[in-house]
Amino acid sequence: MIVILALIGTLYYQYEKTRMLSSHRLAMQLESESYVPVLKKWLTTDRDLASFPKDLAYKTALYGYDQKILVGNLKNNTLDFKESIALQAQHVHLIIPLSPYGLGEFYLIFETHDDQLWKTEAIQRALWIGSGLFTFLLLIGFILARLLLKPMNDAIALLDDFIxxxxxxxxxxxxxxxxxxxxxxxxxxxxxxxxxxxxxxxxxxxxxxxxxxxxxxxxNHDVAVINEPLDIGELLTERLDYFRHHIKQKKIHCESTVSPNVLLTIDRTKMTRVIDNLLSNAIKYNKMGGTLKLTLDHETLCVQDSGIGIPADMIEQVFERYTRADKSVGGFGIGLHIVAMIAQEYTLDINIESEEKIGTKICIKWKTV
Incomplete structure (x- = not known):
């Protein structure tokens, strides 16, 4: 029994380590999107080692094709180039080949210190879970535990890494x-x-x-939120222009009634996700040559289409994750779920009216101060 619990604890520890590395990898990769253009400018201009651009968030280094350091400020220069991301001596390293960016056979290295908090939490959780599993395994047995727990953890880790x-x-x-x-x-x-x-x-x-x-x-829980007065009409016009080719391709007639100076205190990124998903659905599910009506006043934003509509028994479910009213149209079914999440966060009211083969109208309403 002790051996079984130790095995499960080891598997859980490896899972938490993998999850920690996966989280660091995503954050570093997103940071690289803004750093690589700066590095590219340096590589194509002076290449003066003294002016090597340093990232504000991570220790950085540039390695050559022979996997030897050219310049950088890493705390730990021992790297394993067989792994794209690895934990070595309490430092996490991400290795990014620069050839896909057209910058030659160089490697960009991001380094961050591992505070080991994940390890402490993993051990604490493992001990807590282990005590519960000890009783569970006595009642259910090793075979059932193996069938239920391990595949579930593997599936969660695989899905998380895949996304x-x-x-x-x-x-x-x-x-x-x-x-x-x-x-x-x-x-x-x-x-x-x-x-x-x-x-x-x-x-x-x-x-x-x-x-x-x-x-x-x-x-959404890790990105900085900046709530500030936002001109909704201006943002709506900007996002409508973003989808202009989609609208033109389906020959959709767009009608807009937008009041000026409509301000709402909200994070710009989140409001963009709301508008984009409403517009995307209204275009995607609209018919060829259909109509798209946009209405904005000082307390309501409405997006109405003349598309396929939503069955009456599906209207209450469309805001659930992975739910699609029409599976013949592409998508993951997460757009309206995101709209609902943001609306709940900012206490916005959502009203949806839909009739099959007639169209759908979704209104977002907020309280004016």
Whole structure:
């Protein structure tokens, strides 16, 4: 029995270590998105070692193709290049190859100190859980515990790592595509090529919206929140322009009634997620040549489409995670769940009216001061 509990404790410890490394990896990868352009400028200009750009959040270093350090300020220079992220001597290292960024055979290293809090918490939890499992295993037996606990923990860890890795891998190529598309718009391009580029931009922005939703679900408790008076009309116009090619592709007629100077104290990123998901759904589920109506006054934002509508028995469920009213249309079913999460956080009221084959109207209402 002791051996079994020790084995379970070891597995749990490894799971917590993997989860800790996964969390550091996501944070470091997101930080690299802003650091790599700075490094690129340094590599393509002076390459003066004295002016090597240092990241504010992490210790940084640059290694050559021979895996030897060129410049940096790491506390621990012993690295295992076989692992993209590893814990060594109480330091976590993330190794980022720079060749995908077109910067040659270099390696960017991010380093952060491991405070070991996860280990203390893991041991405490393991001891607490172990005492409970001891009684449980006496009653149920080792076979049942193995069947129920280990696959569940493995599945959770696998899903967690998959989502975190996937969101990062989505961002880099999509950002590159959108950046190059913006550059191409400034050139004189034949109309037939322009149509193809528009279709590429639509697909890229769809994936970019999905990336933003997944990132919000993963990091919404870790990202700094800045609540400030926000001009909702201005933001609505900005996000409507973001979806302009989607709207044009489906030949949707857009009608807007927007009151000026509508201010709401809210975090800009979160309000962007609300508007983007409402617009995305209204476009996605709309019919070809349909209508999109936007109404904004000093206490209400409404988005109405002329699409497929939602069955009456599904209306109460559409705000649940992974719920989709129409599974024939792509998506994960997380958009309206995010809207509901943000609405609950800021005590916003959501009202939804829908009729099959007629359309859907969703209104977000807030209290004015």
């Amino acid at each position: 975190k890795d996937t969101t990062h891998e989505l961002n880099t190529p999509i950002s590159a595509i959108l950046t190059n598309l913006e550059a191409l718009k400034e050139e004189d391009i034949p109309q037939i090529i322009q149509k193809k580029l528009n279709r590429i931009e639509i697909a890229s922005r769809t994936i970019s919206t999905l990336y933003n939703d997944l990132t919000y679900l993963i990091l």
